[in-house]
Amino acid sequence: MTDRVAQLVDELHGLCRDVGRRIQVMEVCGTHTVAIFRTGIRSLLPANLRLVSGPGCPVCVTAQRHIDAALELAGRPGVILATYGDMLRVPGRSGSLERLRATGAQVQVVNSARTALDLARANPQSPVVFLGVGFETTAPATAATVLEADRDGVENFSVLMCHKLVVPAMQALLDAGDVPLDGFLAPGHVSVIIGAQAYQPIVAKHRRPVVVAGFEPEQIMRGLLALVRQVAEGRAAVENVYPGVVTADGNRVALELLRRVFVVADAPWRELGVIPQSGLELAAVYRRFDALQRFELALGEDEGHPLCRCGEVITGKAEPSECPAFATACDPLNPIGPCMVSSEGTCAAWYKYNRVQGPGAQRVPEGQR
Amino acid sequence: MCLAVPGKVIECRGDEAVVDLQGSTLRVSRVLTPEADVGSWVLVHAGFAIAQLDEREALETWDYLRQILATEPADSERETQTTDQAPRGEGSPA
Ligand code: SF4
Numbered sequence: 001m002t003d004r005v006a007q008l009v010d011e012l013h014g015l016c017r018d019v020g021r022r023i024q025v026m027e028v029c030g031t032h033t034v035a036i037f038r039t040g041i042r043s044l045l046p047a048n049l050r051l052v053s054g055p056g057c058p059v060c061v062t063a064q065r066h067i068d069a070a071l072e073l074a075g076r077p078g079v080i081l082a083t084y085g086d087m088l089r090v091p092g093r094s095g096s097l098e099r100l101r102a103t104g105a106q107v108q109v110v111n112s113a114r115t116a117l118d119l120a121r122a123n124p125q126s127p128v129v130f131l132g133v134g135f136e137t138t139a140p141a142t143a144a145t146v147l148e149a150d151r152d153g154v155e156n157f158s159v160l161m162c163h164k165l166v167v168p169a170m171q172a173l174l175d176a177g178d179v180p181l182d183g184f185l186a187p188g189h190v191s192v193i194i195g196a197q198a199y200q201p202i203v204a205k206h207r208r209p210v211v212v213a214g215f216e217p218e219q220i221m222r223g224l225l226a227l228v229r230q231v232a233e234g235r236a237a238v239e240n241v242y243p244g245v246v247t248a249d250g251n252r253v254a255l256e257l258l259r260r261v262f263v264v265a266d267a268p269w270r271e272l273g274v275i276p277q278s279g280l281e282l283a284a285v286y287r288r289f290d291a292l293q294r295f296e297l298a299l300g301e302d303e304g305h306p307l308c309r310c311g312e313v314i315t316g317k318a319e320p321s322e323c324p325a326f327a328t329a330c331d332p333l334n335p336i337g338p339c340m341v342s343s344e345g346t347c348a349a350w351y352k353y354n355r356v357q358g359p360g361a362q363r364v365p366e367g368q369r
Numbered sequence: 370m371c372l373a374v375p376g377k378v379i380e381c382r383g384d385e386a387v388v389d390l391q392g393s394t395l396r397v398s399r400v401l402t403p404e405a406d407v408g409s410w411v412l413v414h415a416g417f418a419i420a421q422l423d424e425r426e427a428l429e430t431w432d433y434l435r436q437i438l439a440t441e442p443a444d445s446e447r448e449t450q451t452t453d454q455a456p457r458g459e460g461s462p463a
Contacts, residue, residue: 031372038437084415112416114398134415137373141415144400189373192412192420215372216433244426245412251420254401 001044001217008221009044015228016046024050024180025227026316028170029187030057030344031215037353039217049228052179052316053349055169055272056187058134059086059342060314063268064302066133066162067092071100073129073160073295080106080123082116083131089341093303113145113159120149120157129291132159136193139163139280140254143261146282146289158291161281164267166190167198168278174206179316183209183227185220188242195250196240207236214242261286270338271304271311308337313346320350327351373414374434375427378407388413391431 001009016023027033033053036042042051055061071092074081081097088098088109101107106126110116113130120128132142142159149157170184186199191212199210209230213223222241230236240246260283267279282290292299304311307325312318320326320339330336332348339345376388376395386399388411395413402418405411410427411418 114416137419138415140401140419141398141417144398144417189412189414189419192373214430216429245420245422251401253403254419257401 005218005221008218008225012049012221012225012228013046015225015232016049019228019232020048022048022050023182023228023231024052024316025183025185025224026052026054026173026179026181027185028054028056028166029185029190030060030342030346030349031189032056032185032187032213032220033346034344034349035215035217036220037349039220041217041220042354045224049224051185052181053314053346054173054184054316055269055314056135056166056190057314057339057342057344057346058138058164059090060310060338060345061164061169061269061272062087062090062133062162062338063270063299064092064304065268065299066131066160067096068094068300069292069297070097070129070131070160071095072297073291074100074105074107076295078126080108080119080126080128081131082108082110082119082128084111084133085109086342087131087133089335090338091305091335091341093300113142114148117145117149117154117157120154121152124156127156127158127294129295130157130159131162133162135164135166135187135190136258137187137189139262140193140251140257143254143257146261146286147257149289150286155288158289158294159282160291161262161279163262163280164269165264165278165280167194167202168275169269169272170199170202171205172272172275172278173315174202174208176315181208181316182231183211183236185223185227186210186212188212188214188219188246191240191242191246191250193251193254195248195255196238196246197248198250199238203236203238209236210238212238212240212242212246214245268299268302270302271308271314305336310337310339310345310347313339320347323347373412373419375410375422375430376413376418377427378405378409378411378418381405381407386411386418388418391435 089096097107116130196212211223211226213219226239262280263283265281268274309323335341339347376390378386379389380387384400398417412420
């Protein structure tokens with residue numbers, strides 16, 4: 001721990017002591033969740049400051065019906081399904097893409113939508129379906145790739161659209177009102193695209209502080225400090241402690257691209273149901289690149305595993321250790337729910353960093369004691 | 370999955386740029402950051418430069434990334450193609 005972080009920790013303890021009551025803050029983003037565990041920040045927090053993980057892991061919130069559609073498409077003869085590697089093991093109703101690949105289906109791992117487009121160019125006889133997952137950080141890449149496919153007439157390319165929007169999910173959580181939240185640590189790299197001001201509606205409607213922070217320990221501590229300071233002062237505002245990277249207005253070029261290629265639509269979130277205006281669909285002019293339309297496929301329903309409590313885990317209602325399957329029937333090798341599959345899932349982060357002393361334990365990693 | 374990593378632009382050709390990610394180079398699109406030029410620092414995510422950032426911020430981020438890459442316990446238990454391998458993992462949109 002650096003001196004600067006130590007000083008921030010001291011300040012945070014002082015402020016939390018002043019507030020006195022329990023303060024509950026949600027870190028929305030899976031990358032934050034992992035960073036918070038990995039750096040041992042949890043163990044440094046005052047007892048009355050509780051961090052809960054939010055629905056900010058795109059792998060975890062991809063609806064089962066979308067995985068099922070991907071499985072169905074990948075199973076069709078000749079189809080190449082291109083996906084980010086994170087999605088390979090997410091369980092659908094009948095297995096995962098990884099298992100389907102083992103039976104000979106053409107499931108290709110790519111690290112960019114453009115690689116999927118290159119695959120389509122290289123295999124003009126094969127339909128190439130790209131599994132378009134991710135929040136606003138990732139969606140512009142899909143948008144730019146669809147434009148490129150349109151420009152170059154790569155007609156064997158299509159996208160299974162699963163992109164989601166972060167702010168509507170945060171609003172849905174507050175609207176539901178069943179988890180007391182004093183504020184949000186907002187995702188740094190989503191904010192790079194949408195800009196800090198995008199959280200203004202949350203502040204305006206729900207009067208909760210939203211602080212945009214980066215991923216290094218010092219930035220996370222700064223973010224928590226800014227949040228607790230607002231709580232202490234009874235304020236609610238959008239604050240940006242990641243100004244070297246995130247601007248007030250975001251990346252205008254990327255936002256314009258999103259507006260041009262996509263329309264905002266209701267979207268199903270795994271375990272959370274349909275959240276109004278929380279997803280992206282292709283705009284009418286680009287609809288021919290929509291995989292569901294191209295293959296005349298309708299989405300089914302989600303059917304969660306009876307044991308899995310991912311839905312509660314990603315809304316801050318339950319901790320992974322409260323799930324009866326945690327570290328018994330469900331572990332990273334044999335995941336039941338998506339929160340255990342994704343390296344940024346809350347259950348996986350708990351399994352890896354927080355399992356040693358059992359439920360509620362806050363393990364201090366080596367070198368940070 | 371939303372993690373982006375900083376890189377320095379070392380070559381530009383039209384919409385394409387080559388960035389140096391602390392030793393490994395990557396071809397990325399710069400359509401989202403048309404102003405990025407040779408010498409600029411950009412955040413790279415899923416094959417795209419998504420923002421420009423200042424050098425100090427970029428180097429601090431790398432200090433952190435190097436630390437976690439060095440201290441991360443071996444991860445035999447899990448899928449190899451996950452975002453954990455960022456910044457260089459195959460298949461993660463880093
Ligand atoms: S431990 Fe497994 S089954 Fe339980 S909530 Fe997490 S992912 Fe679901």
